[in-house]
Amino acid sequence: MGIKITIYVGSDNRTQRISDTYEKKIKNITGKYWPSFTVLRAKGMWKNQSEDVAIIYVYTKNLEFSKFDEYLQRMKLELKQEKILYEINCDSNFQLK
Numbered sequence: 001m002g003i004k005i006t007i008y009v010g011s012d013n014r015t016q017r018i019s020d021t022y023e024k025k026i027k028n029i030t031g032k033y034w035p036s037f038t039v040l041r042a043k044g045m046w047k048n049q050s051e052d053v054a055i056i057y058v059y060t061k062n063l064e065f066s067k068f069d070e071y072l073q074r075m076k077l078e079l080k081q082e083k084i085l086y087e088i089n090c091d092s093n094f095q096l097k
Contacts, residue, residue, distance in 0.1 A: 001091060003063050008085040009075060011052040018052040026054050029078060033071045034058050
């Protein structure tokens with residue numbers, strides 16, 4: 001069994017878009033905490049306004065909550081986000097073949 005973490009990051013507040021540069025920032029920050037992850041672009045709503053969203057999937061066997069909190073704080077600060085939504089599923093059954 002493992003842990004699946006899904007993180008939803010809003011777009012650049014000035015443009016409501018996720019540019020290649022903005023996505024690169026997301027990847028650079030996330031890569032400092034996990035060696036493997038997936039980033040998808042999607043559309044979402046925040047306070048009744050449409051915006052681009054980055055969805056990050058992380059699969060891990062262990063999660064240190066202090067490091068996860070550090071990651072979230074860093075993402076909020078460097079990406080200038082008011083909030084970041086996340087979901088943690090502790091009963092994920094994932095395998096690499």
